[in-house]
Amino acid sequence: MLNYTLRRLLTVVPTLLVLIVFSFYLMRLAPGGPFTSERPLPPAVMANVLERYGLDEPLHVQLFTYIKNIVLHFDFGPSFSQKDRDVNDVIAQGFPVTLTYGFWSAVFVLACGIPLGIIAALRHNSFWDYSMTGLAIFSQIFPNFVLAPIMVLLFTLSWGLLPGGGWNGGQWEYIIMPAVALGTSYMAGVARLTRGSFLEVMSSPFIRTARAKGLPERTIIIRHALKPALLPTLTYMGPVFVYMITGSVFIDVFFSTGGIGQDFIDGAYSRDYSMLLGLTILYSLLTFTLNLLLDLAYAWIDPKVRSKL
Amino acid sequence: MSLLSIRNLNIRFRTGDDYVHAVNDVSFDIAKGQKLAVVGESGSGKSQIAMAIMGLLAPNAEASGEVLYEGQNLLALSQSQLNRIRARDISIIFQDPMSSLNPYMRIERQLGEVVVQHEGLSRRDARKRALEVMEAVQIPDARNRLTAYPHEFSGGMRQRIVIAMALICKPKLILADEPTTALDVTVQAQIMTLLDDIQRDLNTAVMLITHDLGVVAGFCEDTLVLYGGRVMEEAPTLDLFDGPGHPYTRGLLRAVPNISDATATLAAIPGSPPNQTRPPVACPFAPRCVDVRDACLEALPDLTGSRQKRACIRPVEELT
Ligand SMILES: Nc1ncnc2c1ncn2[C@@H]1O[C@H](COP(=O)(O)OP(=O)(O)O)[C@@H](O)[C@H]1O
Ligand SMILES: [Mg+2]
Numbered sequence: 001m002l003n004y005t006l007r008r009l010l011t012v013v014p015t016l017l018v019l020i021v022f023s024f025y026l027m028r029l030a031p032g033g034p035f036t037s038e039r040p041l042p043p044a045v046m047a048n049v050l051e052r053y054g055l056d057e058p059l060h061v062q063l064f065t066y067i068k069n070i071v072l073h074f075d076f077g078p079s080f081s082q083k084d085r086d087v088n089d090v091i092a093q094g095f096p097v098t099l100t101y102g103f104w105s106a107v108f109v110l111a112c113g114i115p116l117g118i119i120a121a122l123r124h125n126s127f128w129d130y131s132m133t134g135l136a137i138f139s140q141i142f143p144n145f146v147l148a149p150i151m152v153l154l155f156t157l158s159w160g161l162l163p164g165g166g167w168n169g170g171q172w173e174y175i176i177m178p179a180v181a182l183g184t185s186y187m188a189g190v191a192r193l194t195r196g197s198f199l200e201v202m203s204s205p206f207i208r209t210a211r212a213k214g215l216p217e218r219t220i221i222i223r224h225a226l227k228p229a230l231l232p233t234l235t236y237m238g239p240v241f242v243y244m245i246t247g248s249v250f251i252d253v254f255f256s257t258g259g260i261g262q263d264f265i266d267g268a269y270s271r272d273y274s275m276l277l278g279l280t281i282l283y284s285l286l287t288f289t290l291n292l293l294l295d296l297a298y299a300w301i302d303p304k305v306r307s308k309l
Numbered sequence: 310m311s312l313l314s315i316r317n318l319n320i321r322f323r324t325g326d327d328y329v330h331a332v333n334d335v336s337f338d339i340a341k342g343q344k345l346a347v348v349g350e351s352g353s354g355k356s357q358i359a360m361a362i363m364g365l366l367a368p369n370a371e372a373s374g375e376v377l378y379e380g381q382n383l384l385a386l387s388q389s390q391l392n393r394i395r396a397r398d399i400s401i402i403f404q405d406p407m408s409s410l411n412p413y414m415r416i417e418r419q420l421g422e423v424v425v426q427h428e429g430l431s432r433r434d435a436r437k438r439a440l441e442v443m444e445a446v447q448i449p450d451a452r453n454r455l456t457a458y459p460h461e462f463s464g465g466m467r468q469r470i471v472i473a474m475a476l477i478c479k480p481k482l483i484l485a486d487e488p489t490t491a492l493d494v495t496v497q498a499q500i501m502t503l504l505d506d507i508q509r510d511l512n513t514a515v516m517l518i519t520h521d522l523g524v525v526a527g528f529c530e531d532t533l534v535l536y537g538g539r540v541m542e543e544a545p546t547l548d549l550f551d552g553p554g555h556p557y558t559r560g561l562l563r564a565v566p567n568i569s570d571a572t573a574t575l576a577a578i579p580g581s582p583p584n585q586t587r588p589p590v591a592c593p594f595a596p597r598c599v600d601v602r603d604a605c606l607e608a609l610p611d612l613t614g615s616r617q618k619r620a621c622i623r624p625v626e627e628l629t
Contacts, residue, residue, distance in 0.1 A: 214395030
């Protein structure tokens with residue numbers, strides 16, 4: 001398992017390298033640049049600025065310098081649009097915010113989705129099952145960018161229960177709406193998936209064997225059925241994490257959390273090359289880490305997968 | 310008193326607006342240490358009888374009659390009452406060893422949890438017992454293989470583990486539902502020998518469900534023949550083979566070229582299985598019977614006789 005983890009970690013390096021090179025050139029293909037504005041700068045000033053940020057060098061030299069600085073100093077360079085801040089500062093400030101509500105959102109997705117799915121399965125074809133399944137289908141059609149405004153409308157504007165945005169050091173009132181808005185449709189997906197896989201596992205021959213052993217139903221569910229029923233959910237979580245990362249960009253902007261999503265969007269508008277590239281690397285590292293965790297969880301549950309690692 | 314006594318057992322399954330009448334008015338006894346074979350073609354209700362004994366019938370099943378184990382009617386017990394009997398008094402070996410073990414759990418745990426549950430052993434003592442039964446079913450290198458997972462064993466070895474699981478509490482009755490059907494021919498013989506040895510050691514009663522007459526011949530002193538969920542004939546195995554008293558049994562034996570040929574199956578009689586959407590009102594085998602008479606289609610034959618019981622209105626002498 002350790003071996004496998006190390007091998008996976010090693011594959012990050014080439015992957016990241018390819019990603020950096022691609023993104024680097026792609027961004028430069030887009031028209032405009034960080035210092036183009038409606039009233040063009042006087043040529044002398046422009047030359048000065050470009051030199052200061054190293055943008056006067058040939059592209060491949062810029063790329064090489066960029067990578068060198070990351071490898072040697074873990075330095076993602078200065079922001080081209082936010083004065084006196086470099087990308088490292090922006091990440092240090094914004095990333096913990098995004099990560100915090102993202103974490104709680106994932107907790108919400110799993111801690112609500114899985115039990116709801118199991119409860120629906122245990123009482124399947126009952127009133128509870130139907131209402132749960134109905135609710136799940138209903139919530140799945142509310143992606144975060146639809147749910148967020150509705151929640152603000154209700155909880156902030158109508159009832160005044162929760163603040164409609166901001167972060168305030170990450171107090172729970174500020175976390176709750178971003179986390180729930182980001183996660184709800186996936187929570188519903190997890191519930192539906194868990195219900196289905198749990199029902200399937202409960203009708204499998206090895207559960208019949210467990211019954212024939214005279215084990216109480218609770219033991220059968222917890223000891224024999226839970227782990228295998230969660231395998232499809234784990235598989236589902238791979239893409240879900242990616243959607244949630246993408247969704248967090250919207251959530252950061254909509255709720256003005258101060259998370260990195262806002263910087264990412266600003267960076268795109270102002271052609272802030274270093275900001276965009278730095279955050280792209282960060283997002284992909286996050287995706288990679290989450291997927292590695294999922295794969296390890298998968299191996300932990302399924303001995304057949306484990307023996308192949 | 311017999312160990313298990315099945316009285317007028319009926320099992321039907323609701324499917325939409327219809328019923329499937331899978332088991333119809335079946336009665337038989339199993340004494341302590343007795344080995345009874347239950348034979349019949351696929352769909353004749355063999356497995357459902359075993360499921361009724363274990364209390365594991367599907368949710369759409371309705372069972373009536375009595376399944377008396379040491380005098381108490383298992384059909385009337387709650388799940389938690391049944392849990393005290395399952396595995397401890399009556400255990401079952403399912404047909405497919407590939408799917409009847411939990412693929413996500415170590416073998417020692419799957420074996421051990423049975424004695425933890427029923428005898429309150431500690432995990433450590435349970436592991437010791439698991440090792441004992443693993444050795445009893447002759448799994449090579451048992452000590453080191455306790456921590457393995459099911460997929461690390463071959464089919465034959467897995468079936469040995471399933472057998473080990475069934476006998477770990479030394480039950481008084483083992484229901485073996487086609488224990489060798491899913492296995493290679495050579496492995497089949499080994500598994501049957503093993504079952505035979507274990508049965509003799511523990512003096513457990515065994516109800517062996519099979520459609521393989523070759524297996525029956527070597528293992529069970531008594532045989533019960535089912536057709537369409539009804540008992541056609543019940544007799545000591547040797548008598549039955551020497552002088553089958555029911556046209557269906559005769560057909561079966563004729564379809565088997567050689568009793569000791571372990572691959573012989575029961576599918577060789579012309580015609581198709583009975584329609585079970587209604588409870589039988591006449592002999593269910595009549596439409597396929599070579600000796601059929603008008604009377605056969607009009608009333609249900611009783612199961613009569615003492616040593617060799619048969620459900621056929623025609624005298625044995627008249628059968629072809
Ligand atoms: N859950 C169920 N619903 C409807 N019919 C069933 C169900 N389980 C079994 N049956 C029917 O009961 C009959 C007897 O099945 P079974 O005892 O498994 O046969 P076998 O003798 O091959 O073991 C078959 O016709 C089968 O289709
Ligand atoms: Mg069967």
